[in-house]
Amino acid sequence: MQSMQRLLLLGLFICTTFIVAVPQSMASQAAGETSATSMTPSENSVSFNVKDPGEIYVTETVLEKVVVHSQEKPWITDALLTLLYTIVALIFIYTVRHYWFTFNRLFGTQRHPYIDVDTANWPTVTVVIPAHNEEKVISHTIEALLESDYPANKFRIMPINDRSTDDTEAIIKDYAQKYPAKIRPVFRSAGKPGKAAALKDATRFIETEILIVFDADYIPGKGLLKQLVSPFFDPEVGAMMGRVVPHNVGHNLLTRLMDLERSGGYQVDQQARMNMHLVPQYGGTVGGVRVSALDSVGGWDAKTLAEDTDLTYRLLLAGWKTVYQNRSECYEEAPETWDARLKQISRWAKGHNLSTARYTLPLLFNRHASLFEKIDGILLLGVYVMSPLLLLGWITAIILFFLGEYLMFGVISLLVLTSFGALGNFAAFFEISAAVRLDSCRQRIRLLPLNIINFLLSMIAITRATFAFMLPGQQFRDFWEKTERFRRKL
Amino acid sequence: MWQPFAVISLFGLTLALLILPLLPAIIELRRKTDATPLKVVQDYEVDIHHFANHFRSYIHSNLQTLLHTCHQTGEPHSDTLQDGISYIVLPDDAKPVFSKKELHKKITQRLFACTGTLYLPGDMSYLSEIYTGNTLHGGDNDIYRAVLSEKDVEFGENSILLRWLHAENIVTVNNGCTLHGRVSAGQLIHFKHNSKFERLHAPAIEFGIPQNNTHQVTETIPFKLEDYKGKIYVSGRRWLINGNFNIPDNYQVDADLVVRGKLNIGNNVVIKGSIKSHKDLHIGRNVLIDGSTISINNIYFDDCCQANGPVLSEKDIYLSKSCYIGTKNQAVTINARHIQIHAGSVIYGTLWARHGGEARIDTE
Incomplete structure (x- = not known):
């Protein structure tokens, strides 16, 4: 398997070099040819190798002019061409990555090393539910957790109410009174707001070995806790992630597209990373963390909007593994309005980009991560940077077109087609198709072309968020940024 | 005169070309033929007894009265249930009754249920479930689909289990058996000789006779x-x-x-x-x-x-x-693609060989 991976990596490198280098030379050649053929013959022309003397004349003067013309191409054109080829090469790398993951899921060996643990001395667990104005959903989550088959004396539920202005606090207090031994709530009224800060505060009260996090809109099944805890029997595992499944799929176009996107992300992307010993990502909900691992990397970072990505990378740098369990599924509520969706993805983009800035270089020089973990980790960090780059690629291509550069030649034409025709690459669509097939849902695949709407809007939102992230003081916010809930209150 | 028509036609054709590939998506969006959430088994538990529990409730709801009557009268009873499953209910300690066709083909498709101890002859294939309120003694070279015993089960030599087996007390496996699927026991699963297995669960699973020379505390x-x-x-x-x-x-x-x-x-x-x-x-x-x-x-x-x-x-x-x-006090899970276990070893809890396991007892 490893030699196969090495072979693929080598192929990827050769292809990338080919794509970046060959079109450059072809472009130069093309520019020269165009100039030469457009020249008019002059009096002192010396023709050679000419079948029809009236057709093509190559003169010493012309040749000089061709050379001068090539050299005189404005520097801006060269710069833009280099930029465009770099962007297309990056897109190509992500395309290969998507295909690699998808083929691995379809034909590779699947790893589920911990899912079958059913009898063991289960460790102690605290299930944390950060909540801010979650009156519509929090009781569902608590009720579901109370039905868990995890040994009753081994787990506690810790809802964290952070300055809710609705009935969330009253609901939590009510449950805490009914189940005083099981539910240990935390009420926050001061300090930095936000999920990461809430988790940081609550972790101080945790005395158990494992910490499981559910967002307040999740509905865990009876046996889910055991499944989420089982990877922690592995002393190398610092965090684990389960699969998120939207339950409000049929609500509208957006929820249906979200369902497709989640399928691709979890069923293919995350599980492929797990299969290939790469970097599955802790997603901040339906997942857990080993408390000793968390302590060893300095606990939660309250200054980030993506405490999940941040933790994944800090654990990786410290030699801990994050694992993914595709069969540990839990229902969530997908955003039902475009506004909520765009806010959600903007938040993710800001948080993720902060991690990109923080951890790209440390990961590159890390002594614990393998070469493949480094490559995958860096590519994963770069996913939200690709949207603005893609937009930049479009703008560059348009400018180059008006500067008279002809880009549609050779291999590059195929890449240009996929890069610009499918908002990045077709591989993402292929990945979703494979995920839907693996989920045995044959009809919903028909919605695939409409996903371009989701991709386009997300791309714009991510680009805006990325630029906002670069502005001073925009990286951290002092208020709760969360997705709007649409469920009816119990 | 033709110009506006040409423009409209061109516009219509372009629109049609644009919409055509989206047509299946638009139809699916309107009809919602596949708009339900993915099935997440909310009450999923990694419970090896799942099939046994399900079958026990099936027996209780369909054959409880007949089993009671049969126990009282001592007469076997054979019929077909509403769901189309043929069955035979046997009195205590009776030998099963087969039709000529079954004896000739050495295959029975009927469900066997018995309140007492059940002795099964060898060289038969039982392609429906077997229920016994007491102990089941299987013959050699038998093939079973599934077995539920309220006490013990003893498999004869070279028997094959196709799907699952549960005994409330002890399961004894003789030489050359192959146990596909799940096997569970309330007290003990005992492998007397070489056999093959997949998924086992019991407070104790013994391979051969447990030895006394287990881990010795030494100075470290x-x-x-x-x-x-x-x-x-x-x-x-x-x-x-x-x-x-x-x-x-x-x-x-x-x-x-x-x-x-x-x-x-x-x-x-x-x-x-x-x-x-x-x-x-x-x-x-x-x-x-x-x-x-x-x-x-x-x-x-x-x-x-x-x-x-x-x-x-x-x-x-x-x-x-x-x-x-x-340990006796702490059951655990042992899980791998293949598992090979030699004589004298004991597993407390669950043993799951995903691609098959082997008890190597007689080669020592």
Whole structure:
């Protein structure tokens, strides 16, 4: 398997070099040819190798002019061409990555090393539910957790109410009174707001070995806790992630597209990373963390909007593994309005980009991560940077077109087609198709072309968020940024 | 005159070309033929008794009265249930009654239910479930689809189980049996001779006769971290080693050990924590591991080892003679692609060989 991976990596490198280098030379050649053929013959022309003397004349003067013309191409054109080829090469790398993951899921060996643990001395667990104005959903989550088959004396539920202005606090207090031994709530009224800060505060009260996090809109099944805890029997595992499944799929176009996107992300992307010993990502909900691992990397970072990505990378740098369990599924509520969706993805983009800035270089020089973990980790960090780059690629291509550069030649034409025709690459669509097939849902695949709407809007939102992230003081916010809930209150 | 028509036609054609590929999507969006959430089994428990419990409730709701009547009258009763399943209900300690066709083909499709002990003849295939309120004694070379016994089950030689078996007390497996699917017992699963299995669960699973020469407490030397400076990265209780590692004989390690290479553990070693290796894990004689034992590759246990936590391998596990996995008070899981277990070993809890396991008892 490893030699196969090495072979693929080598192929990827050769292809990338080919794509970046060959079109450059072809472009130069093309520019020269165009100039030469457009020249008019002059009096002192010396023709050679000419079948029809009236057709093509190559003169010493012309040749000089061709050379001068090539050299005189404005520097801006060269710069833009280099930029465009770099962007297309990056897109190509992500395309290969998507295909690699998808083929691995379809034909590779699947790893589920911990899912079958059913009898063991289960460790102690605290299930944390950060909540801010979650009156519509929090009781569902608590009720579901109370039905868990995890040994009753081994787990506690810790809802964290952070300055809710609705009935969330009253609901939590009510449950805490009914189940005083099981539910240990935390009420926050001061300090930095936000999920990461809430988790940081609550972790101080945790005395158990494992910490499981559910967002307040999740509905865990009876046996889910055991499944989420089982990877922690592995002393190398610092965090684990389960699969998120939207339950409000049929609500509208957006929820249906979200369902497709989640399928691709979890069923293919995350599980492929797990299969290939790469970097599955802790997603901040339906997942857990080993408390000793968390302590060893300095606990939660309250200054980030993506405490999940941040933790994944800090654990990786410290030699801990994050694992993914595709069969540990839990229902969530997908955003039902475009506004909520765009806010959600903007938040993710800001948080993720902060991690990109923080951890790209440390990961590159890390002594614990393998070469493949480094490559995958860096590519994963770069996913939200690709949207603005893609937009930049479009703008560059348009400018180059008006500067008279002809880009549609050779291999590059195929890449240009996929890069610009499918908002990045077709591989993402292929990945979703494979995920839907693996989920045995044959009809919903028909919605695939409409996903371009989701991709386009997300791309714009991510680009805006990325630029906002670069502005001073925009990286951290002092208020709760969360997705709007649409469920009816119990 | 034709110009507006041409423009409209061109516009219409362009629009049609644009919409045509989206047509299936638009139809699906309107009709919602596949708009339900993915099935997440909310009440999923990793419960090996699932099929047995389901079948018991089926028997109780469909054949309880008949079983009672049969017990009182001593007469067998045969018929077909509303769901189309043919059955035969037998009185206590009766031998099953077969039709001529069944005897000729040596196959029965009928469900067998009996309140007492059931003695089954050999060389038959029972392609429907069997229920017995007492003990089931199987004949040699029998094939069973599924068996539920409220007491014990004893399989004859070279028998094959196709789907599942549950006995409230003891399951005894004789020579040459092949147990596909799930086998569970309330007290004990005992392999008398060589057999094959997949998934087993019981408070104790014995392979041959358990030996007394299990893990012996020996004097150990504390493992010194100072000797391995720069090789072992310590983070709390966890020691991380990027490469191969050997623990010499008679040492004691008070940590969780993660080795990203091969791990060789010498004889009489005590690990007061969990261990994990990325490559093969070789465990010497008389080793005690307090926590879990995990490897991405194969795990080899030498004689008389004791592992108190789960044992998980992404490849194969080989248990030599007299190894104990789990304890009487703490059941655990041992899981691998293939598992080979030799005489005298005992597993407490769940044993799951995803691609098949082998009890090697008579080759010693």
